[in-house]
Amino acid sequence: MSVPRIDDFEDMFDNAPCGYLVLQPNGRVARINRTMLGWTGYTADQIVGKRFSDILTIAGRIFYEIHIAPLLRMQGFFNEFAIDVLGADGKPLHMIANALEGRDAEGKPLFVRLALIKATDRRLYESQLLQARDAATISLANERATSELREQFIAVLGHDLRNPLASISAGARILGREAKSDREHQVVAMLQSTVMRMAGLIDNVLDFARGRLGGGITLDRNASAPLEPVLHQVIDELRLSSPGRQITEEYSIDVPVDCDRSRIGQLVSNLVGNAVTHGSSSQPVTVNASTEKGVFKLTVCNGGEPIPEEAMTKLFEPFFRGKVRASRQGLGLGLHIASQIAKAHDGTITVSSTARETCFKFVMPLR
């Protein structure tokens, strides 16, 4: 074998690091280089004069005739197409190819030149990526479907629990009117506070499910109705269900607040409920609300152990629960929903917690 020269074009074609094919305008092979012959296992006699289609797989043949060939005629080139060439042993060779059409002065086709590179590994990698992607897509769709089903179930359950609860509440009210002894009053008060707690849990669950199913917290804003009475009532109810605990209120709401009053009530109830549950029972829970400088500000503070550092970042996440005894545990949704209500009002809830006191502050812009 002679030593190849650097400018030997014949050798450059024949022993190129890629396969070369030259086709006549009728699609028949005019030349094929040695590299390609080596890869496919054919001899030149077997290929020259045959249609290029003949050494492609069925898919490749169809693809070439209805897509590559027309595009070559239209734009003169077609780069980076994947194609499977049939080897002499009948096995497909996965390749990537570029094609270029040579034309005469009038634009009539003279030949097509093809450069082909083996791409077995690359094609394998691609097809594995695709399979993984397909599997992930299906898996995701399944997860979403299951998740939606679960949340719909929660919503229905929450809804269905309300009726029995309303009955108990009504019954407790009736009993309360007829209660005579202290003991009876105590029991009725406990019933009512328990009912309230359950109602709160169910409301939180429903809000959460609704939020996840895409409804979000919808607001029914009203700028004219006063806010103070609602706050007062919410806190009164909490006082009722937390006997022995002191909850102080201080309001200076000087301008109308354009908000959804019942939602703000819910927010306050969640914050104050938390303060009562987690705060020191020997110190009062303080609630301050005011309007100033274009914002409505509401702060709920309690004494007792500060919130641990690691809990601070997770406070507003759904299902995050602090450490309290089981009978006082909620679902971990109260703060999450409170923050969602704040967000719906274009506001924020922030928290600061020291050994002296823990304060949750809700701020929203006045419209």
Place this chain on the structure above:
Amino acid sequence: MTDGVSGKIEMNVTARNNVRVRGSGDRAMMFAHGFGCDQNMWRIVEPAFEPDFRTVLFDQVGAGGSDLGAYDKTKYATLGGYADDVVEIGRELGLKDAVFVGHSVSAMIGALAVQKEPGMFGKLVMIGPSAKYINDGDYVGGFGASQIEELLQFLEANHMGWSAQMAPMIMGNADRPELGEELTNSFCRTDPEIAKAFARVTFMSDNRADLPKVDVPTLVLQCSEDVIAPQAAGEFVHRSIPKSQFVLLEATGHCPNLSAPDEVITAMRAFV
């Protein structure tokens, strides 16, 4: 506008199928591309008829500049769905006694459209038609059932390979600046998922029974050495359509409208 039957809002047909109307004349000529391409494949043949005909070009839904959002799996599960689109375009443009030029599978779509709306098309030109691609007893379609299955499975398993081919990102060729910006707009774009479905509809189709009912003059243009629609298939189409003529072109391959446009134009002129 609402469709009383399904309640869906009717799509603007011109937008859905990227319809272009050119030329001028008493009669109209509608060009329908086949699988694997879009209306750009008529770029050499269509202009030749603009002086004498109102020419209509469009993209099948899923190809070229058509509205991919309009693709409906159920509707386009048969060639009849595509024929409905053709009829809708014809109605929108008020076509009567027009010429329908269908390449490859669109030749059969034309045969169906002719029957759905008699009078809309007065003449049919079929380029590289095949009534059925899979062999059946004595009938030669050119492919064995297992080969078509191999093709469809290849599309399933290798769809990136196919989609890299079928939806090419055609970059401007830096070596050939004279090719210009236009070519970066990738001719023959098609959505890979829709292409898979269209391939199945096309290659599993059997329109042999529809052909005897085509009662308009039909020109069958057959390429020499067409591996997709071999001569036996073209001859079958010719034999099955009562008022048909058969012309064997010297052109080879499946797209003579691109590889031998002069031959196609000449044959068509003699017919229309």
